[in-house]
Amino acid sequence: MAAHAARLGTVQETLLIPLYGRAVETRKQDAALRDPRAEEIVASIDYDFTRFDDLPSLIGTVLRTSLFDRWVADFLAAQPTGTVVEIGTGLNTRYERVDNGQARWFDLDLPDVIELRRRFVTDSGRRTMLAASVTDETWTEAVVAQSDGPYFFAAEAVLPFLEEGDVRHVIDLLADRFPGSLLALDTAGPGFIDTQNQHDALSKVDARMRWACADPAQLADRRPGSRLLASHTLTSLTSGMHDKLPAAYREMLSGLAAQRLPQVEEYRLNLIRLPRTGRPPLR
Template sequence: MEQKITLQKQTVQSTMLLPLWGRAVASEKNPDILYDRQAIDIIKNCDYDFSSIAKTFGEFGGICYVVRARKMEDAIRQFIKKHPRATIVNIGAGLDTSFSRVDNGTIRWYNLDLPDSIAFRQSFIPDSERNVSIAKSLFDTSWFDQVSFNPQDGIFFISGGVFYYFKEEQLQEIFCSMAKRFPGGELYFDAESRQTVKKSNRMVQKTGNKGAIMYFCVNNAKELENWSPLIHLVSCEKYFKGIPFNPQWSSGIRFMARVSDWMGMMKFVHLGFAE
């Protein structure tokens, strides 16, 4: 039975369809990077025209989405190797399916997103005992109390393709609140340079979404330490570092990946909170 997409197109929430499409399309061609069976199945069972997304973002865009998922999952695996009973909070979870690939049988996972996004998510990906959704805004800090947190077990926050849509002062406030409430926690997210954010805005608007404007950018991740003495930079890594290049990629795809890393267009930022 096909299920129709019901999200409003002119919203930030509807951008969850972009990484879903990217992981489905690109993971079939790049299983050595990541294979997302759930995303492929959801795409096949949706009565939705993804052609404008495919036309706008193309093969390289899809690869970027599957690389982001892979890097996020690598970071999670590294953390839970040291903290096997850790709490993982996926901020702006959308239709992310990472839990199914990284679960070690003991972690506790929370999907944080707006109520309509969570309702949409649950129509495809139901909650389970250790994979629970929280239908709240990131900035509604009452979600802090819904997250199981034991400092000895550790807590790891991830956020893929989300922080772009907020202004720096908003993120500074919530990061500082998280650092106070979850000492010893860590936060891993992707970011773009100022020029790349401008380009990304143009691409999203080409898909017909005029209501999802990106604001936040990171040129120098070290500057995030100025937000609070409780926040320190663990690492800032190039987007394609450690990713196996598919021999079937065109020379143009390879060139764009190398230029992106060389110019610092996209990156992964890893922050730590003081204990």
């Protein structure tokens, strides 16, 4: 079978890093996450994935995905018929990992990504792909028209690549159109942004993060009624998740915590409850 070419924009190319991370992780005897579908997709794409071999950040992407998986699974346990929207879905396979057979799913990304994604994923009665920018309000109309909520929005490795004004627009859009919803997102502090040219994975691609967020609590503060429910670095994961990691990973994270590197300590994984009623944002 011929391999599929990955004709992607500069930022969109970064989706291949976590995809490869999950594929590599799946091959390990003692894995933090298993994703056979990621292995199949990697094998079907014409791309030099070897540039990411042996990078510590591959493990970081796996841990991030694992935490987002837990948050989505917890949401579906409480709201079995709820709606999950993957913002900047890339070639993520969270549906295959945590779907409960009842939820409604939407996979949102730019047209070039959705074109590639359609080679591996098909729409179904409960799963729909949407080709649009997250900053474009039209995609929200499709979600509202086809689902009733409640809603969980997973923005994994997406918003830091936007300008700050666009990030604010996206959060305001979600808060206004989907009040009371949950939003999972990652943030990168100024020290991370300033050193990303030396980052082991980002240095291998042309894309760069643009939005620096020193304090994720400020995201909730600008929308009255919002709450920051959780905020973790990779070295401060929940005890339930940390204790189940392979021993080698626990040892690695302990060593990283002692070093207090900006690329580790200023990169956070956050869960926000958006306000239950729409109110004007703070400017």
